[in-house]
Amino acid sequence: MGEHAKIFPGFWPYGDQVILGCIHKVGLGRFKGLVSTTAFLFLFSFVLIAALFNWMQIPIIQGSPLAHMSFTTRSTKKHHERVEFPFNCSVAALQGKKCPNKYPSVFEPDESSTETCSDYFRWIHQDLQQWKTSGITEDMIERGKASAHFRLVIVGGNVYVEKYTRPYQTRDVFTKWGILQLLRLYPGKVPDLDLLFYSGDETKIMRSDYQGPNSTLAPPLFHYCGSEENLDIVFPDWTFWGCRAEVNIMPWEDMLRAIKKGRKRTKWEQREPYAFWKGNPHVAKNRLDLMKCNLSDQYDWNVRLYYKNWSKVVDEGFNNSKLEDQCTYSMVPMQHYWPIRRQDKCRDLKFAVEWGNNHTQQAQDIGKAGSKFIEEILTMRNVYDYMFHLLNEYSKLLKYKPTVPSKARRICVESTACKQKGVWKEFLFQSLVKSPSNKPPCELPPPYEPQAIQASMDKIDNIDKQVENWGNVYWNKLNDTNQ
Structure with missing residues (x-):
């Protein structure tokens, strides 16, 4: 287990609007070429991809995942x-x-x-x-x-x-x-x-x-x-x-068309500047731990987390659970994913969102790249x-x-x-x-x-450390300001 978890778009098209669970190196099961081979926390959603939120500054070995196939x-x-x-x-x-x-x-x-x-x-x-x-x-x-x-x-x-x-x-x-x-x-x-x-x-x-x-x-x-x-x-x-017929989520090609349509309803500049997750937290320890990062009277970690009772959703006819209707949130990191430390996820999430809100053009570019990825590569x-x-x-x-x-x-x-x-x-x-x-x-x-695999993993580790250092500087400055 590495020290860091990854917020990663993955290759799990459905499930809870954002999934927190099984993360790993990925093939088409979980898009392996984009991530390190350590096990890690998984925060994924078509909602976030469609909301133009994909992050990552980690190239695929010998090529970018967004490059056209040769x-x-x-x-x-x-x-x-x-x-x-x-x-x-x-x-x-x-x-x-x-x-x-x-x-x-x-x-x-x-x-x-x-x-x-x-x-x-x-x-x-x-x-x-x-x-x-x-x-x-x-x-x-x-x-x-x-x-x-x-x-x-x-x-x-x-x-x-x-x-x-x-x-x-x-x-x-x-x-x-x-x-x-x-x-x-x-x-x-x-x-x-x-x-x-x-x-x-x-x-x-x-x-x-x-x-x-x-x-x-x-x-x-x-x-x-x-x-x-x-x-x-x-x-x-x-x-x-x-x-996911049980929760009224369509096959991928139909779902993609609906998400393309849904993301056009809210312009990038008008989207809510928070990390967003909706799902059932009781199926995994990491999900329950994530819920600690939700908005409270004492803290605002720039995260909005929503518990989803699937039985109630079914009874209500899925009126508030369509993925294409949830393209108003955006967590805005580097290129396709952003590393999050397992033991300090709330602070890391807050910093990730702050970074995105202060680098709006880069965030929008990331979103466009994410959309291109699912439309051209995820076929x-x-x-x-x-x-x-x-x-x-x-x-x-x-x-x-x-x-x-x-x-x-x-x-x-x-x-x-x-x-x-x-x-x-x-x-x-x-x-x-x-x-x-x-x-x-x-x-x-x-x-x-x-050697190519090792070089890629080394680069990933270096980027993890870089982002961790950025976060430490952010929190040190914030603490100095509050003193």
Whole structure:
């Protein structure tokens, strides 16, 4: 654990309006290339991103996260009609079939491309490094079952799932749905594989448990979170497909359109100059600790924190919980995130907001960069390509041929969506991939060199210390003035 926490935009698109919880190095699960590999406090929100609040003076290794993806393209047009997948719940029910016997298994894009994926895709290699030498055996999978919510197997383009325990709400449903959409986007391209998935908040596979000459080999476990202290394999968050149906938060592409619209309602200069968080503080120690920084009769830390009772929100029909309606607050730090010390978060938050209010042009530039980031880099195409390369590289490590477990059942879009009702069904249909992609996935770049990773981490540490020194100077001057 490092001394500092990070206020960071992350890659968790939904949840509480700002999330305080699992922070770590990130892939597309939590945008790994932008942050240090220490575990840290996580204050995130589309609200704050949309409110033009993203902060960070930490470049991605070998490139900025806001830079355009480098690519060269050779395009040859093919003259065949785009195939649209059939999807009819009524027909499936009449035929007595939950899943069609035949799905398209050949991928024929209109274009051939040598487009290179963004630099953060390089972290895929790093996440799988633990098993590069040993490979992944079926015994490792068996030993990891106790840590997983479900096991997912792909054989011949079909998906099979064996459930172990019930996860929170419908996280597992929307995670599996995302994988099903990947197979529709790139039919016949996703290889056979066998993986375990945990859909909780806390990381599970601790690195320290698998070190030393007598230790066993760590089981691979896919998860939304990762950190330097654990070996969880970071996977895109379930909420890209609208898993927060329980709280009426839409799939990512629809949510992004709503946020773009919502942020235009209040001009930058008219936004309230406070750090803002809304959510349920009772699910994590760090959230409860954060509540101490709220406005009181004795202190004003430039922070406005609001407790959200989700049961009440549901009963009220979500009238006061739409993300697009909350783009009036802004915490204004350096470029994309600002380091906050765990043990002194209230003072650090106050200083961060004071800095932004005294550097308004830089703050506005940061906001514009944040908006550009989520609009150009945080795309569903990148989400799917990240998933594709992660699963493809993972499959290469398997030392056995995947087979369907005896207790697993086949799932498909029909079996998943047709039985749902209300907003759950609506969100699944909204995020449905209707046709194969007209171009192949981007090309995976090579892994980072160890020295490049270390140089980036050193730079991050230096910036942490710089901001800490600024804060100390601020508070020393403030104390001198008050004496």
